[in-house]
Amino acid sequence: LYTFRRRLEISAALLFANALPPVLRAIFVADWDLEEPTLPFSERRAMTREVQAFRGNHNVSPETAIADVAAALRRNVDKTLLDRVLARLPAGAVDFWRASSE
Template sequence: MTAMPMPMEYREASVDFDRFMLDARDTAGLQTTNQAYTMVQAVLQTFRRRLGIEDAILFADVLPPVLRAIFVAEWDLEEPTVPFAGRIAMTREVQVLRPDHNISPDSAIADVAAALRRNVDEAKLDRVLARLPAGAADFWRA
């Protein structure tokens, strides 16, 4: 019996994550990938707060491995879900994560959405977003 080869998405996870972070950094006009990391983490958490566990798992499944890990890390399962709000309100939510180190621009959600769309199977992402609650697809519009 032969072993199944390691899937490329795991073999190339670090390279793919680095590419995504550079893309997010440049799209947002940030100086470093550390700044981009805080922005990306905050955008993912802001989206996650609006999903039940089953919907979050569906969404996580379209993310590359490292983004998937960031999306589910430090998840307080007791935190109640909140409804999708206007882009300005959700952007302010993004900007409060680690406020002393967060310089996410007002375009943070759109910037991360644009980078994500360039780094995942966009058709698969859109199919999953169509299954999620109202507001999910709009959240990920670049």
């Protein structure tokens, strides 16, 4: 969630947050540094490395971490609403939340 959030302007991030259930929404906005520069979406492998670097030695994220979280997210949200919101976000947002089975 943090890796995705880092690629959105505040208004886009809040639009996405509103599509999440309350607990995920809270995780998504927790400890948000509003001064942090927005990063561009990049290829999946580079963003996976970013996920794996989060919390250093306490992180055991596999190579499939982003796709795994995307699949779990899609099982627990309104998929139609999520897809509608993602379509309004910057290029790369739809691909970021694509599960490997899609």
